[in-house]
Amino acid sequence: DSGVTQTPKHLITATGQRVTLRCSPRSGDLSVYWYQQSLDQGLQFLIQYYNGEERAKGNILERFSAQQFPDLHSELNLSSLELGDSALYFCASSVGLMAGEGDNEQFFGPGTRLTVL
Amino acid sequence: GENVEQHPSTLSVQEGDSAVIKCTYSDSASNYFPWYKQELGKRPQLIIDIRSNVGEKKDQRIAVTLNKTAKHFSLHITETQPEDSAVYFCAAIPRFINNNDMRFGAGTRLTVKP
Numbered sequence: 431d432s433g434v435t436q437t438p439k440h441l442i443t444a445t446g447q448r449v450t451l452r453c454s455p456r457s458g459d460l461s462v463y464w465y466q467q468s469l470d471q472g473l474q475f476l477i478q479y480y481n482g483e484e485r486a487k488g489n490i491l492e493r494f495s496a497q498q499f500p501d502l503h504s505e506l507n508l509s510s511l512e513l514g515d516s517a518l519y520f521c522a523s524s525v526g527l528m529a530g531e532g533d534n535e536q537f538f539g540p541g542t543r544l545t546v547l
Numbered sequence: 548g549e550n551v552e553q554h555p556s557t558l559s560v561q562e563g564d565s566a567v568i569k570c571t572y573s574d575s576a577s578n579y580f581p582w583y584k585q586e587l588g589k590r591p592q593l594i595i596d597i598r599s600n601v602g603e604k605k606d607q608r609i610a611v612t613l614n615k616t617a618k619h620f621s622l623h624i625t626e627t628q629p630e631d632s633a634v635y636f637c638a639a640i641p642r643f644i645n646n647n648d649m650r651f652g653a654g655t656r657l658t659v660k661p
Contacts, residue, residue: 432590432592463649472636472651472652472653472654473591473636473638473651473654474651475649475650475651488649520590520591535593535596536581536593538590538591538592539590540589540590541590
């Protein structure tokens, strides 16, 4: 158990719908990262938040948005869902801002499996 | 942006043999290179990492080497065991503080046959 929690574990919805995925980082971690893992595309970095502020973006679609709340939990909002959005969505957390600096290892949550029908 | 290529996509070895997985990257600004192991249906877990100021790092049966000039880095697993069977991902992270973009390789499915 990494200490990072994600809910829900599974989510099945229809095209055009909107869903919210939730992530609680490890106690003391200020950075939260979101990743998408599709069967044919491996792990794709979506976005990073640090202490409530957006810090870096990756390949995140405009239909997707995220935020980090004062208690440091984060939510990833996916709207106007398409079949191709079906994937595993991972959240990870780390102590600091820069991955690879000091002991700033990223710890991954168990993921949310999203199925869009 | 960064582009990371990983080879091979699948690798099958006999228990006790060594396994080597290679990654190349394109952005010379990348300075941090972690390797993750992902077992079926589970989360990625960091197994070893290396920074650009180091050429090699070892942790028991696992080692990583980095060639900055050629822009490639490799994961070496010696004395493989069936529990090493998993998908392994490499990643390259740029240096610039406002661009903490991680690019992952496509993954290598390692099978260790008993």
